[in-house]
Amino acid sequence: MTDQNLILVAQVAGGFGVKGEVRVTAWTADPMALLAYGPLLRADGSVGLTLTSGRPEKTAIVGRAKEITTKEQADALRGLKLFVPRDRLPPPEDEDEFYLTDLIGLSARDADDRVIGTVKSVPNFGAGDMLEIAPAEGGPTWYLPFTRDAVPEVRLTDGWLRAVRPPEVDERDEA
Template identity: 70%
Template structure:
């Protein structure tokens, strides 16, 4: 087990060929970036795979991995989620950030009151949504990750400004 922040970078899609190569669907802009991150980890922080020779395919990579020698071993790893420590990723440019850096930020309203904390960044097919766990407890709620709903980000200070949209059926005050 580990307390470090892990980032999902891909998953094993199955075997490639009969010599034990593994197909990996990557979630990175450059699929070959996975070869530079060092050993890939499981969600619990345990060792998953060590990539060797790799080549890019339309869906990610085909790679030889230290832990796999046969097609059957590769197929047994199908759907294994692959993670790296957040520290392994390159530092973003100024005014850029990783969505994972938003998780844990306090969501404050215009008066500075803490509404909750960002539990996750979700995308259900349209745009990114921040899942907010309320400070007072209760069910989570979603905030569109747009300039209107989140006009200020203070990642280094641990908070963001959240402007909750008017609920459907509510009237705006006169």
């Protein structure tokens, strides 16, 4: 299983109480959806946590996991990132909706329909999602904010998106 097939959905926040429950911060619209995904995986694809029950708590779920019986075991897993295979997620409800991971590998095209690169990753450094673009002609990657102004068009089925390059990237290319 490659890491492109895995979607980051949660992170262990640590133990909850003294009876072996664990708090898991969810990055899903509904934290309780974590119970439906089956075993939550580590980045390498091995089983990280199997939630057997839970209750919502703000943006987290507090519950029991097959692998945890004590608070100390739960605390030892603090910080563990949890993933699910892409095919376990429900399909987007609208044709204009997609998972950010689906953008990886798309061609980035400019206003003249010229391929200027390929989406390498979709990181979020805290100020919003960014597209890391690997230039078609080689060279260092560059970042593009994933906003309607910078990415006015996404054509998943056609394998491309429209990218409005920031001026500093154009200036660097012309130098």
